[in-house]
Amino acid sequence: xxxxxxxxxxxxxxxxxxxxxxxxxxxxxxxxxxxxxxxxxxxxxxxxxxxxxxxxxxxxxxxxxxxxxxxxxxxxxxxxxxxxxxxxxxxxxxxxxxxxxxxxxxxxxxxxxxxxxxxxxxxxxxxxxxxxxxxxxxxxxxxxxxxxxxxxxxxxxxxxxxxxxxxxxxxxxxxxx
Amino acid sequence: xxxxxxxxxxxxxxxxxxxxxxxxxxxxxxxxxxxxxxxxxxxxxxxxxxxxxxxxxxxxxxxxxxxxxxxxxxxxxxxxxxxxxxxxxxxxxxxxxxxxxxxxxxxxxxxxxxxxxxxxxxxxxxxxxxxxxxxxxxxxxxxxxxxxxxxxxxxxxxxxxxxxxxxxxxxxxxxxxxxxxxxxxxxxxxxxxxxxxxxxxxxxxxxxxxxxxxxxxxxxxxxxxxxxxxxxxxxxxxxxxxxxxxxxxxxxxxxxxxxxxxxxxxxxxxxxxxxxxxxxxxxxxxxxxxxxxxxxxxxxxxxxxxxxxxxxxxxxxxxxxx
Numbered sequence: 001x002x003x004x005x006x007x008x009x010x011x012x013x014x015x016x017x018x019x020x021x022x023x024x025x026x027x028x029x030x031x032x033x034x035x036x037x038x039x040x041x042x043x044x045x046x047x048x049x050x051x052x053x054x055x056x057x058x059x060x061x062x063x064x065x066x067x068x069x070x071x072x073x074x075x076x077x078x079x080x081x082x083x084x085x086x087x088x089x090x091x092x093x094x095x096x097x098x099x100x101x102x103x104x105x106x107x108x109x110x111x112x113x114x115x116x117x118x119x120x121x122x123x124x125x126x127x128x129x130x131x132x133x134x135x136x137x138x139x140x141x142x143x144x145x146x147x148x149x150x151x152x153x154x155x156x157x158x159x160x161x162x163x164x165x166x167x168x169x170x171x172x173x174x175x176x177x
Numbered sequence: 178x179x180x181x182x183x184x185x186x187x188x189x190x191x192x193x194x195x196x197x198x199x200x201x202x203x204x205x206x207x208x209x210x211x212x213x214x215x216x217x218x219x220x221x222x223x224x225x226x227x228x229x230x231x232x233x234x235x236x237x238x239x240x241x242x243x244x245x246x247x248x249x250x251x252x253x254x255x256x257x258x259x260x261x262x263x264x265x266x267x268x269x270x271x272x273x274x275x276x277x278x279x280x281x282x283x284x285x286x287x288x289x290x291x292x293x294x295x296x297x298x299x300x301x302x303x304x305x306x307x308x309x310x311x312x313x314x315x316x317x318x319x320x321x322x323x324x325x326x327x328x329x330x331x332x333x334x335x336x337x338x339x340x341x342x343x344x345x346x347x348x349x350x351x352x353x354x355x356x357x358x359x360x361x362x363x364x365x366x367x368x369x370x371x372x373x374x375x376x377x378x379x380x381x382x383x384x385x386x387x388x389x390x391x392x393x394x395x396x397x398x399x400x401x402x403x404x405x406x407x408x409x410x411x412x413x414x415x416x417x418x419x420x421x422x423x424x425x426x427x428x429x430x431x432x433x434x435x436x437x438x439x440x441x442x443x444x445x446x447x448x449x450x451x452x453x454x455x456x457x458x459x460x461x462x463x464x465x466x467x468x469x470x471x472x473x474x475x476x477x478x479x480x481x482x483x484x485x486x487x488x489x490x491x492x493x494x495x496x497x498x499x
Binding site: 018028116 | 180181183184185187188189190191192193194196199200201202203204206207208209211212213214215216217218219220221222223224225226227228231232235236239241242300301336337338339340342343344345346347348349350380381382383462464465480482485488489490491492493494495496497498499
């Protein structure tokens, strides 16, 4: 089991979060790794284990790719009206804001940065960032243009921006770049 | 941090597999709960923590993944690029830096000195854009180094949960050892630590905020990304030579220029091979301001509307009208 550090100011939800084994999130559900393995994440201020996390590997990645591919190919997300898509991203920003203290504490415990900096910089910037892109969801448009070549025929030229299914970030152990 | 990629990818209609760094998976997993609570359709966002060598490698090489966006070291960025070659997936990379922070002798030192200290010590120097090479015009070099060192000495290096903590530990033991190794290497090559220069305490992964002088431009501490609270302060006498020296690393992520002459600032900014140039400020981020690197600091830009190009393909449709 994880030996979570007890700090007087720790949010009870954060203690509970680090105290239980954390699972992978695949296809809308929290699941164990296919291998059953877990790995520890450490509190860098003490070197002690902070939490145990399901250890994703090739098979879990395969499951996640299948789920992401299906959500894309069926159009559940990619063909959702963009206003609705923007609204969901905005809602996510609202939820991050609602639980901002938990995020600030988790960031601080996991990557070591001062709590007061996570509170005023990292978490609010994340919320702003999600809202900024919620606004972009309705603004990715096709561009019509006129033929430049003067071949004598008229053409309607349109550049569409089509989406890629994409993957991931693996990021360095910090919360900003 | 995941938001930098998640926001634009979701806005563009992409579905996502997020593989957080093995050192810091927790906030991404808390985010997963909120994605569930918000009511996103299943499979739109998947979060799979694990190690780079296994989960990360499997993702980078996966034939059904169209695009990979990575933030991390230049070394790992190159591995991802190789793994992505199998299906020629699109790749954007936000990698390392060794950013020059240039102080001209007409700068307002009351704002420049704290600005230069914050440029390197913010987030314990674990910023890809940290102002880690501080170039200062000779006339004011001692004053600036003295000022930055005094700030470094006052920084409270403590666990992040301590209310008066200014700087917490580095993210891992490995990172702490790497940073200490760089400091030793610099000192053994003749550099001098005006302040800091070693680990802080013996529990946790703390390192003292460090200012190195007496370096030369070829030393490892000047050329390589340390990713810790270590700045090399370097005097220069001829402003016309400074751009060439500032550009003389494999990186090109960010830069700073401090001066009270906006013409000089823009003239230098135009010549710096860096994706972001901050004038009389540093580490300013805004969702509307694109961020990314020249040279080996990466491919593509994040934020602004530019990032949306990372997550979309252009399709030209041509219809005959007669």
